[in-house]
Amino acid sequence: MIRRSQLDLRKFVAPEFICGYGALQLAGRCARNFGVKRVLLVTDPGVRAAGWAEAVGESLTEAGISFSVFDSVSVNPRSTQVMAGMEAYRSEECNGLVAVGGGSPMDCAKGIGIASSNMRDILAFEGVDRVPVPAPPLICIPTTAGSSADVSQFAIITDEARKRKVAIISKTLVPDISLLDPEPLTTMPLELTLDTGMDALSHAVESYVSNASSPMTDMHALEAIRLIRDALPAVMERPDDLDLRFSTLLASLYAGLAFSNASLGAVHAMAHSIGGACDLAHGRCNALLLEHVIAANYEAAPDRYDRIGEIFCPVQDGRTSPAESIAAFRRSLGITGTLAAVGVRKDAIGTLARRAYADPCMVTNPRRLTCEDIERIYERAL
Numbered sequence: 001m002i003r004r005s006q007l008d009l010r011k012f013v014a015p016e017f018i019c020g021y022g023a024l025q026l027a028g029r030c031a032r033n034f035g036v037k038r039v040l041l042v043t044d045p046g047v048r049a050a051g052w053a054e055a056v057g058e059s060l061t062e063a064g065i066s067f068s069v070f071d072s073v074s075v076n077p078r079s080t081q082v083m084a085g086m087e088a089y090r091s092e093e094c095n096g097l098v099a100v101g102g103g104s105p106m107d108c109a110k111g112i113g114i115a116s117s118n119m120r121d122i123l124a125f126e127g128v129d130r131v132p133v134p135a136p137p138l139i140c141i142p143t144t145a146g147s148s149a150d151v152s153q154f155a156i157i158t159d160e161a162r163k164r165k166v167a168i169i170s171k172t173l174v175p176d177i178s179l180l181d182p183e184p185l186t187t188m189p190l191e192l193t194l195d196t197g198m199d200a201l202s203h204a205v206e207s208y209v210s211n212a213s214s215p216m217t218d219m220h221a222l223e224a225i226r227l228i229r230d231a232l233p234a235v236m237e238r239p240d241d242l243d244l245r246f247s248t249l250l251a252s253l254y255a256g257l258a259f260s261n262a263s264l265g266a267v268h269a270m271a272h273s274i275g276g277a278c279d280l281a282h283g284r285c286n287a288l289l290l291e292h293v294i295a296a297n298y299e300a301a302p303d304r305y306d307r308i309g310e311i312f313c314p315v316q317d318g319r320t321s322p323a324e325s326i327a328a329f330r331r332s333l334g335i336t337g338t339l340a341a342v343g344v345r346k347d348a349i350g351t352l353a354r355r356a357y358a359d360p361c362m363v364t365n366p367r368r369l370t371c372e373d374i375e376r377i378y379e380r381a382l
């Protein structure tokens, strides 16, 4: 059982952000306010094809700011892509970064920023508070609602050589400003809408039960869960509804403010391990692990998990556990697979568990889990 007091010392870090329809068009003005002359615009081929990178480019041009585009970013951004972006940033003589896309381009842009300002390989910054020199100005424009890279002090980069994800956590990774516009979300495929929504739910749940939670993060986490409960199923039915899209963006914002300051837990530690080894969608990994981690953690924070369960199942009948409520929500959205179905093999569990055990997110999990405990959770989710 965790003992918490509201008198425990806590800090809360958040970027400046502008929310609402048309926020994307403020990119040029914001860059000019930061004194930026030339921007490296970091995006990916899908977002570029949807026209959002071009729209941001127009805003930069109207503000008199030149730019070059770097779109060599994959799902689960790789260290080599970050270093290629750093080369582009330096050779193009840029002095600011604009990221347009989901978590992958935003994390890649964060990596390019700190690698450039410190002139070091991105993998050297793994862990907590290991970035000595701040990054150049960074503007983030999310086109998905879930990663919260647009507000967080996290960047997750894949170390290809070792097939593992590296978590970099530093205040220097908080963007200077984020522009939260619901319109770019309308071109996102439904499967991505679902996966990123479940990522946001995992952020909110894990930060609410985290050892480092606080009254400031609790408020954001609980409201994020309520918003996801209502808006995610609805937006799957009406993906062009801007109000619903904005509700999912708000949910991502609140969940991001919560987890950026309270950190995460075993769901993310275990999802990072799978994502690094198998290159799977991060949100889907979380969705398939969440209920199993809740079941394993429950006794360490029963009141908190019960409060989450009540959001999904308001009349507690004494039979529906929080883990079952979350599982029912997942199934109602059409996520019915297992880890085995997405390619995780039983003989890989030992290695996956050892890597998850060493992930920085495990530090704030409400229950101290051994490698054997983690293996058992993987087995149940298989």
Ligand SMILES: [Fe+2]
Pocket (backbone or CB within 6 Å): 147, 199, 202, 203, 268, 282
């Ligand atoms: Fe996540």
